[in-house]
Amino acid sequence: MAMDVTLRQLRAYVAVLEAASFSEAAKAMHLSQAALSGLIKELENRVGVRLLERSTRSVAPSVVGEAFEPMARRVLASLDEALESLTNLKELRRGLVRVAAPETLSCTLLPELIANYNGLHPGVDVRFDDVPIQQVLARLQNGSTDIGFGPAGVMADPSVETHLICADPLWVALRPDDPLARGRSVRWKDLRDRPVINYMPNIASNVLSQVPPRHHPREMVPVHRVNTALSMLRVRQGAVICPSMAASLVSGFGLEFLPLTQPAVKWKIAMFARRRTSLSPAVASFLNFTLDFAPNWTTTGAESRPAERGKRA
Template identity: 30%
Template sequence: MSKDVTLRQMRYFVAAAQNGQFSMAAATEHVSQSAITNAVLALEETLGTRLFERLPQGVALTPDGQDFLNHARHILDSVRDAIYKAPFRSHDLKGTVRIAASYTLLGYFLPELLGRFRATYPHVELDLRDADRPEIEQAILDGDIDLGVALLSNVDHLKRFQHHVLIRSRRQLWTAPTHPLAQVNSPSLADIAAYPYILITVDESERATLRYWKENGVEPNIAFRTSSMEALRGLVAHGFGVTILSDMVFRPWSLEGKRIDARPILNAIPQMDAGMLWRKGATLDAPALAFQQFLIHACGS
């Protein structure tokens, strides 16, 4: 079976999953929409399962599609790392990189990248700190860390820093499969406001969430606030409410094995931008520069 699957097919599939629309994936990959469609159809035929649900406003991953996305990303990342031309002789480089990262990035974005960096630069030590955004910003300004990894969309005065966006993560509605909104292809915020809403509070999520609700002139029906992502998943999966969160943190199952569905939203919802911050005018030493350039390469940004 594996000989029938190409890297191009996997790349087009990942682009479709990330963009939620075949047309946007085609624009990202600079190919025709039919090339994306044919690649996905070929994969579905080879795998014997549907990878996407086709919706009027785009596509959404099926549970099998989410599983295959994880494998496809791993394969593409491995190939990318294998042909990566490191700016330094990787086995000769030694030293320490001082990094601070916020909750969401530490939990859902950085671990795999850190592992890949260590495999490329085995003699570089990672001094990793857990901090919230204001602490990261102050540590950069004070010179206590080399690089911060944070949600750039939450930074109020971004021009104070050098920065680079690593990933833009789409926000979608999360529901239980049996929830009424799961039957709506692209619900609006007004549709969502009719049901109990579960609000995550970590990493300034409450502030960011309420901002885009307010900008759309709608107020969520907040039934529960929590700082626990797993509590939120469990409550959503059991039908106690719905939420809107980014694809970066999406998993199709709760800890108890209950399924969670993701649906695109009709309203224009801002993406979540994650990236690096470093001090303006600072000259990064070789280990820090290697880490910076590796993240840019690994994220294709």
């Protein structure tokens, strides 16, 4: 039965899911709506189960269709990668690298990394998405992202390699009128009675596990984005813990930024990629470029100059 399913049917199915509309999916595939509907009907007949629930206003995956979606995406991603690998030249005149990272890295290290890589390989198309870390991990697993970045320790999928690329000291953002902002650094115990506006995922295991429990902040105010945390800090008392690379972000909000000490804790940044045996030449090149230049990244990110080393190589 599986041999009767065509790639064209799978592409039609994924297109409908992404567009949530038969008409929009048909436009994206340059087909008539009748032709697209025929492909979906053929696919459902082949597998013997309804994959999509249709109504006059919407279309959505059935229970079985929802489970089938990541498998279909992996098949298509694997095929796309195989075909691309055949056409890529060793000189990397062509290629595609799909990169994803959460907000803090998207605003600091990633733009410079991508710009310097494209300076050496202008023919490689690096497509970047700034998404929450949960989506970075999900895209790696379903094959829609080639390389992801985020805090170390969040990826447990054995099909994905984790590469520790740098460790950045944690600092704290404070309002200018906060008495702690007058010093040259802030101790963890000084934050004990201040609300910490926290956007960092898994802060308990990745950060607070390195701090004595008696110095843990009593109150955490959870948010999803660093910009949200810094915006809230502008209008209320509290603190925001960030890696030092976020200095330019913090400064843009008119806040003070000081090192966190006693103890000094570092935020470990990792790169995630599928096993090397499945990487295209362009993806492998981007991965190796990152591993080569990551040791040169300074704690502020904006001061790092990986391109200079690349020009000398």
